[in-house]
Amino acid sequence: MLSAERNEMLTACARDTPMGAMYRRHWIPVARSQDVPLAGGAPTRLRLLGEDLVLFRAGDGRPGLLSEWCPHRGASLYFGRNERADSPTGPGLRCVYHGWKFAVDGSCVDMPNEPEESTFRDRVRARAAYPCIERAGVIWAYLGEPELRPDPPRLPWTTLPEGHVYASVRLQLCNSIQAFEGAVDASHVGILHSDIGLWDAGDEFKRVRGGIAVDKAPRFYVEQTDFGLTIGARRRMRGGQAYWRFTQVVLPWYVVLSKEPDAPGSGHAWVPVDEHRTYTWTFSFRDDRPLDAQEVARWRAGGGLHAPLVPGTLTPTMNRGNDYLINRDLQASASMTGISNVGMQDAAVQENMGPHMPGTVARLGSRMDRGSERLGSADAGVVATRRVLLAAAAALAKDATIRPPGALVEDQLQARPYPSMLVAEETGWHEVRGRAEAESAGVTAPRRGSEGGRPAGGAHHRDRLDAPRRWMDTAGLRPRRGGVHSGLDRPRRVDRRRAGTRAARGADRRRGSPAPGTVRDLRADLDVVARLYRSGG
Ligand code: FES
Ligand SMILES: [Fe+2]
Incomplete structure (x- = not known):
């Protein structure tokens, strides 16, 4: 069971919640490319992580993801005019109410209801404009801080050639x-x-x-x-x-x-x-x-x-x-x-x-x-x-x-x-996991592709981040000095007959692995965040 506040924390997705903030640190699959096929075609409404957005393929073919609400007076850009690449102000989505027009990066490229000499346009942007990429026939968007954006996803289905x-x-x-x-x-x-x-x-x-x-x-x-x-x-x-x-x-x-x-x-x-x-x-x-x-x-x-x-x-x-x-x-x-x-x-x-x-x-x-x-x-x-x-x-x-x-x-x-x-029934977790891992490496080794075949991510990220520590260090989940592990650091066999019994808890302690629910570092973290979250901090 989960307490009400942890359940609230686990199931939230708004920007100002811990889970919502975490979701916004990842590339997000938002639509199939084939469902947004036409450059200059109709925009589509897309609600994502509680945000109301419009997705469109601009006149130059690039996908764009903007807040649905026009920054001027809040008209829906769903009814917007998706203008061609050869229009005088370039590709972009024009709000039909007063004609403000936005490029996929959110910049305002036209403001026909203001005097020609006005520079107001330069100080206006779409309420939100999120970068998009296309991989594996899917449009992916990033809704987080630009400086924390990760490299494009390299999940098993995003590293394969077209048609796979x-x-x-x-x-x-x-x-x-x-x-x-x-x-x-x-x-x-x-x-x-x-x-x-x-x-x-x-x-x-x-x-x-x-x-x-x-x-x-x-x-x-x-x-x-x-x-x-x-x-x-x-x-x-x-x-x-x-x-x-x-x-x-x-x-x-x-x-x-x-x-x-x-x-x-x-x-x-x-x-x-x-x-x-x-x-x-x-x-x-x-x-x-x-x-x-x-x-x-x-x-x-x-x-x-x-x-x-x-x-x-x-x-x-x-x-x-x-x-x-x-x-x-x-x-x-x-x-x-x-x-x-x-x-x-x-x-x-x-x-x-x-x-x-x-x-x-x-x-x-x-x-x-x-x-x-x-x-x-x-x-x-x-x-x-x-x-x-x-x-x-x-x-x-x-x-x-x-x-x-x-x-x-x-x-x-x-x-x-x-x-x-x-496998034979007596084969243990370590062995079977090792065999599965080796076999999977043989059949699905990452392919060299459009990103130059480097083991993407690591060094590149480290250049960009001030504190490139992994999440487990901060969460207190790394093995601690003296060989004490949190409950999840080591493979954990859950024996249906013994789980939760005094004998099982004793065996866990002897192995240096506390029973579930006794990982103090983790609990302290969660309590701190739950308090912050409750107070809106
Ligand atoms: S509400 Fe969009 S241009 Fe006025
Ligand atoms: Fe199922």
Whole structure:
């Protein structure tokens, strides 16, 4: 469970909140390039981290992201005139009320209702103008301080050549943390999604389904990394074998999923629209060959981990308004949910969680109160993810110049999709993780590409930052002198039978690893930030 103030802190996204500040230190996927195709085409409204924005492709082809509200008298730039590159004042978006015109960098390039000799135009800018880049068929924006901007993202799906990645995005009616937690909550997979193969889920799920169905109570191993967490889930199989899957949790909102042999890789991002709603991104990719037409056609139709959408919108055809087209007969006979899409099975649960936090506008989406939940050992990944998110936000609130986890390119490059593994049951976490890491390095080594092939990030960042310390140092999560570790520094095996018992706590102490909830440095940080946050500081 989480106290009300920590829950508030975890689920906020406004600029003046610790989490909102952390989100603004990352490049954010905001739209698919193909959905903003035309230079000089119509702008689109985009609410992001609680900010109302307009996204457009300027006349010269560059994407622009401006505050929706004109700085003059607040007209919506959604109705703006997106002018061509060869217009007398160049490309830009012109407010139709009094004609002020803005370039993608936010500068005002024309002000026709002021005298020609006026210099007022030079002192006016769009209320917000955020830089955009395009990678992997996606437009990414940066909403933070210019001097703290990280290098472009080098996640597994952004380093591949064109034609190797398919991305989709849909609107989800719940707080982003609820959706994010679903991805690190591995025990639901064999239950909520049971029998997913009945609905054309595709070959990549067959082995997964086989492995997951056998043992519904997997053991979890959580290891803290520079980008966030690596979570391993071990399921016992018949014949003395164990089936392992891994989730790379890349802060602040990504997961990179385990990869099955010959199957495409998969990843997700959960980006807050605001406190009530989320952009749920799904990335499917292959590093060994371009995607073939058949698999792209299937994903486009909403197959696999993607979802069918109402044309021209980000709203799934199966949605809260129609109970996700639940089929109760199917539920009775063949399926846990009776809902015929993996992502919609997740959405049906996550969009309808409660009780809600005070002030939640349920009509918009679910923002759950975590004060009365009952977490078990199967929730180790959920607990660890909350802790690293809060710790990272707390560290940043103390020292804004550190690089938050997941923002450093050199760390992103480590977050490779690990292959799922079938190994002898007695194989330990260290060995299986080592093998998965080595295998992933062989199959998804970073490619040399448009950025010159350097191990991007590190030295370049250090030149630009006064205090290039990593987030873990500030959060007090580094191993301390004398060999004492915080609860997340070392691989932590969560044993369902022993978790929380006196014997388990004793063993933790002997290993120098305190039981969960006793990491004093981290708690002190969080308390400080919670107080600051409460007082609006
Ligand atoms: S409100 Fe936009 S130009 Fe006046
Ligand atoms: Fe799920």
